[in-house]
Amino acid sequence: MNPLPLVAVAGNPNAGKSALFNALTGARQKVGNYPGVTVERHSGRLTLADGRPVEMVDLPGSYSLEPASPDEAVTRDVLLGRQKGERQPDAVVVVVDASNLDNHLRFCLQLIELGLPTIVALNMVDLAKRDGLELDPKTLERELGVPVVETVAVRRRGIAELQQALDDMLSAPFCGVHQHVKSDLIHLQRRAREIATKAVVSETPVRRWTHRLDTVLLHPFLGPIILALIMFVMFQAVFAWSETPKSWIENGVAWLSSLVTGALPPGLLRSLIVDGAIAGVGAVITFLPQILILFFFILLLEGTGYMVRAAFLMDRLMHGVGLSGRAFIPLLSSFACAVPGIMATRTIDDPKDRLTTILVAPLMTCSARLPVYTLIIAAFIPNTRLVWGVGLQGVVMLGLYLTGVGGALLAALVLRRGVLKGSSGGFMMELPKYQWPPLKDVVIGILSRAQIFLKRAGTIILGTTIILWALASVPQAGPGQKQSDVSIAGKIGRAIETVVRPIGFNHDIAMALLPAMAAREVAVSAIATVYSIDSPDEKAGATTLQDKLQHRWSLATALAFLAWFVFAPQCISTIAVTRRETNGWKWPLFMVSYLFVLAYAFAGATYWTAVALGL
Amino acid sequence: MNAPFQPDAIRLDRLPLGMRARVASVDWAALDRGEATRLRQFGFDEGVTVEALHLGPFGRDPIAVRVGRMTVAIRRKHAGAIGVTPLTK
Numbered sequence: 001m002n003p004l005p006l007v008a009v010a011g012n013p014n015a016g017k018s019a020l021f022n023a024l025t026g027a028r029q030k031v032g033n034y035p036g037v038t039v040e041r042h043s044g045r046l047t048l049a050d051g052r053p054v055e056m057v058d059l060p061g062s063y064s065l066e067p068a069s070p071d072e073a074v075t076r077d078v079l080l081g082r083q084k085g086e087r088q089p090d091a092v093v094v095v096v097d098a099s100n101l102d103n104h105l106r107f108c109l110q111l112i113e114l115g116l117p118t119i120v121a122l123n124m125v126d127l128a129k130r131d132g133l134e135l136d137p138k139t140l141e142r143e144l145g146v147p148v149v150e151t152v153a154v155r156r157r158g159i160a161e162l163q164q165a166l167d168d169m170l171s172a173p174f175c176g177v178h179q180h181v182k183s184d185l186i187h188l189q190r191r192a193r194e195i196a197t198k199a200v201v202s203e204t205p206v207r208r209w210t211h212r213l214d215t216v217l218l219h220p221f222l223g224p225i226i227l228a229l230i231m232f233v234m235f236q237a238v239f240a241w242s243e244t245p246k247s248w249i250e251n252g253v254a255w256l257s258s259l260v261t262g263a264l265p266p267g268l269l270r271s272l273i274v275d276g277a278i279a280g281v282g283a284v285i286t287f288l289p290q291i292l293i294l295f296f297f298i299l300l301l302e303g304t305g306y307m308v309r310a311a312f313l314m315d316r317l318m319h320g321v322g323l324s325g326r327a328f329i330p331l332l333s334s335f336a337c338a339v340p341g342i343m344a345t346r347t348i349d350d351p352k353d354r355l356t357t358i359l360v361a362p363l364m365t366c367s368a369r370l371p372v373y374t375l376i377i378a379a380f381i382p383n384t385r386l387v388w389g390v391g392l393q394g395v396v397m398l399g400l401y402l403t404g405v406g407g408a409l410l411a412a413l414v415l416r417r418g419v420l421k422g423s424s425g426g427f428m429m430e431l432p433k434y435q436w437p438p439l440k441d442v443v444i445g446i447l448s449r450a451q452i453f454l455k456r457a458g459t460i461i462l463g464t465t466i467i468l469w470a471l472a473s474v475p476q477a478g479p480g481q482k483q484s485d486v487s488i489a490g491k492i493g494r495a496i497e498t499v500v501r502p503i504g505f506n507h508d509i510a511m512a513l514l515p516a517m518a519a520r521e522v523a524v525s526a527i528a529t530v531y532s533i534d535s536p537d538e539k540a541g542a543t544t545l546q547d548k549l550q551h552r553w554s555l556a557t558a559l560a561f562l563a564w565f566v567f568a569p570q571c572i573s574t575i576a577v578t579r580r581e582t583n584g585w586k587w588p589l590f591m592v593s594y595l596f597v598l599a600y601a602f603a604g605a606t607y608w609t610a611v612a613l614g615l
Numbered sequence: 616m617n618a619p620f621q622p623d624a625i626r627l628d629r630l631p632l633g634m635r636a637r638v639a640s641v642d643w644a645a646l647d648r649g650e651a652t653r654l655r656q657f658g659f660d661e662g663v664t665v666e667a668l669h670l671g672p673f674g675r676d677p678i679a680v681r682v683g684r685m686t687v688a689i690r691r692k693h694a695g696a697i698g699v700t701p702l703t704k
Contacts, residue, residue, distance in 0.1 A: 100685050103657070103658050103684065106656075106658075311688075312677060315688070316677070325688075350649075426653075426692070428688065430685060430686070
């Protein structure tokens with residue numbers, strides 16, 4: 001059987017390529033990876049009018065066939081039929097921004113030169129009109145020598161016409177591809193400008209919306225204030241909006257756990273399900289709302305085009321510690337999770353800038369730390385109000401975030417002076433037009449995050465929790481003995497305890513640290529599991545984890561534990577993604593070691609300071 | 616291409632905000648390869664009309680420049696390699 005015809009969607013960054021791809025293929029998309037490189041492959045299926053299926057692939061946005069990043073190299077190699085794991089496309093849809101023709105036509109001309117059957121999607125014609133720009137697609141078609149279809153991808157306008165054009169093109173016989181003719185960039189650029197000028201029917205100069213917004217949002221004084229406000233609202237929302245859904249999940253978990261407790265006779269099986277699975281996974285999935293709210297904001301800021309403005313505002317400050325403004329986006333994403341954050345560093349051109357950003361990204365307080373922070377703060381920090389609307393607990397939480405950010409900036413500074421010495425790269429970024437992202441795209445993004453998180457809860461977290469439960473349950477304690485002393489986990493904990501005793505950690509923490517290597521939030525479920533095994537007679541929910549902690553830990557220990565989690569690189573996924581992105585074990589090992597050293601030092605300093613202050 | 620600066624040309628980083636100018640010369644040799652490629656891809660080329668739109672809040676760096684119909688952000692250092700002739704209407 002012949003493989004399906006393959007159609008590649010290519011174009012400049014910010015041409016609305018992904019929106020067009022979404023409009024053509026709908027929600028049924030597959031996200032994979034190109035073999036050997038860390039570039040995502042987005043593919044989907046389109047059915048033509050006569051029922052023939054076509055495979056569509058969304059290529060990474062590129063300015064030209066001269067790659068400046070690994071993503072752009074994939075785009076070039078796929079189009080030239082050189083990419084491993086991909087056949088050469090049978091046709092190309094080139095997406096160009098109607099209001100930016102003189103730039104986008106250059107890449108378009110380069111693609112037409114390749115000789116593959118090509119269709120041009122003249123996208124965002126509505127925004128061009130708003131900017132007072134009237135274009136003639138017929139002139140464009142004549143000058144380029146390929147079909148041109150006007151589209152507004154986000155409103156699904158022109159999609160049917162585009163499908164029709166694809167249908168016609170794939171039905172026509174096609175003979176062979178040229179080899180890549182290398183016209184030089186300057187020449188292509190001049191030709192692009194010429195064609196763009198010809199295609200313009202009329203142009204009324206209007207003050208563009210984007211420019212008006214930018215005079216406020218990039219204002220030297222107002223700009224940073226607005227950015228700070230947006231960050232403030234975002235982090236407030238993460239806590240405030242999540243309260244209600246969080247309590248639903250908590251009630252659901254408590255209900256499920258009492259249901260199982262009632263249905264099963266006391267014994268090992270009940271303990272496994274209630275103490276291991278439900279207590280462990282339940283403690284973690286209550287944080288789903290917070291994580292999704294954080295991702296909602298990040299997707300929204302990215303989709304509207306504001307994120308690039310934030311990078312612009314922050315570039316100079318980031319430059320001061322040897323990073324570039326481009327690092328702002330990956331670092332902000334790392335507040336949700338370091339894994340997508342580290343993957344987002346691919347947009348940083350300079351290799352040393354990029355490596356520094358990767359190495360400090362785990363210091364941003366990711367959402368997996370929230371369960372740990374929230375639990376300890378709720379248990380040990382009194383809920384007193386400092387001034388109106390500002391509570392002590394919130395201040396401590398903010399302090400932990402700021403310690404992480406400060407640690408990251410300092411680490412970047414030291415790394416840039418030391419192991420990653422060298423001149424820093426530049427900051428060159430396109431500031432795209434502001435636009436309201438289609439709600440559907442934001443929803444797709446959030447759902448895929450929820451899926452990833454729940455999958456993790458169902459696999460890594462469930463698995464480590466059950467292993468820990470098993471290790472903590474055997475051998476069974478005799479009368480008068482404490483289960484957490486006798487069990488295998490208890491013995492391992494004892495060994496770790498000798499190392500962490502000097503920084504104020506007790507036996508419970510030592511036992512939780514090892515499984516927390518899988519993911520930080522496992523620390524919470526691990527402690528929950530250990531305590532619920534230790535006190536099997538208590539009915540589920542009779543005493544909360546908080547109460548138990550208050551009885552067993554001193555304040556100094558709790559604070560040291562918080563300080564530890566600001567720095568400790570306890571996340572297998574982050575280490576794995578760092579290995580993948582840096583192509584080897586050298587940098588992930590370096591990252592893990594320097595972060596553990598920092599964690600140990602800071603936890604120790606916190607503990608002994610607290611003890612000296614008599615806390 | 617190391618065209619000498621024209622007498623009435625100034626460096627792009629000295630161009631007052633809101634004043635349109637034409638690119639007179641680009642000192643490609645002062646940029647590294649990747650940076651030069653990016654600038655070309657953004658459309659910087661002799662004869663193109665540019666306008667400085669916004670300055671970064673700290674140290675007036677970076678600069679947001681309109682090139683043709685696109686707005687791009689570049690650092691002051693790189694803008695210094697671009698010579699422009701202000702356009703008076």
